[in-house]
Amino acid sequence: MEFSSPDGERRYAALVRSAGATVVGLDFDGTLSPIVDDPEAAGIHPAAPGVLVALAEQVHAVAVVTGRPARQVLALGGLDEVGDAMGEAGHELLVFGQYGNERWTSFDRRVVSPRPPAGLSSFLSELPGLLRRGEAAEAYVEDKGLAVAVHTRRLPDPAGAFERLLPLLSAAADAHDLAVEPGRNVVEVRAPGMHKGAVVQRLAADPEVRGFVFVGDDLGDREAFEAVAELRAGGADTLLVCADHDEDEGSALRDLADVVVAGPDGVLDFLRTLTADAARK
Template structure:
């Protein structure tokens, strides 16, 4: 079990961490224990949701206006309330152009995310072919964007804005707190690295299987709930 610290600053990913991974992103309801547990933790400690989702969309799953980072670091604000984009006009324009040219492949699902979007291919009849066509589509990706390949999904984000840059900025605002980051996907590795490179204590936890540079691991949302209950 990962360590429990006295003065935590929580950074919690949503999909795969607070909610099980499902085929339909619109059906990713939180773990049954998560709502009450998040309310308790948020009342006692600074807590941020760090997600690839747009923060307005996340409000359909969370019942409180939690502080949050959205779009993998390109958005900051409050779930269901105010949120502001950190991306440049050039990145926003490039995203718009790419959105209009997504390959017409049967089974691809485009998840709209305010100024950004993700393309899921888990429903494609031939996932390998779909992935190859998506790679061809992104072969000439503009320098202002990065492509993030996750769990049967590719997402686009502005270059230089990551979950790592976001959590580093927030952690600097709470120098007496110990960052505790839980996440399951490739974009969370940026956050693990950013916190580990700070000259202070931090707890980094990979949720699920796969290679990681996190210091500890939990198997899934059930184990996440068990761990977070130790702070209650």
């Protein structure tokens, strides 16, 4: 665990003292799950379930906040079982899918989801032509129901394809009143108005919450980092953790983070340390 500054170390100590009133928010891909070429093969780190269950004993709440559909991340992460284990000790696991448009909790056991955004079906009908124009016809298209994600990681030049597609997809999304979320070799198009920062604000509105940790790894987590920074400005105990992959997409988070760790392995080491320190306080 590498603190970015003396302030990071001080913030961590304050957070440990208020752990029982702290929410820990976690991205999934690249944070709890290693980055892989096939998004459908991104299983949770094998040590993560046990680490999350132990963490829940020491903090107010644990929330997984992901761009994936909630049902998909529940299956990839085995989070039903993680929620069961937490529930035996009286703790709840929260999962926010599709940047907060979907919500599942281990107590409620159902995914609450809105209708698909207006304009998404028209965007999808235009997408093959946009991919051809961007010389990325073989890009992997993931239809999430409430959003569509275009992945370039499997292409011969992932970064080049991403750079060509981003302006094309952004212009088309804007024409259909949709939002664009760029990430690590992926462009996601979805309904506007909901993002991970809004999830942070919703969770922090609980009057029992006095602290917040968010752990993420790429541009899709930036709004969550910014929302946590706003909580800090308001007097909350907070900590921002970047799971670093030595790629450009994480640089914006590294600049904002209090702690930088090495990928999912580093994330789990951080959570183990937080759990142990909170138990000793």
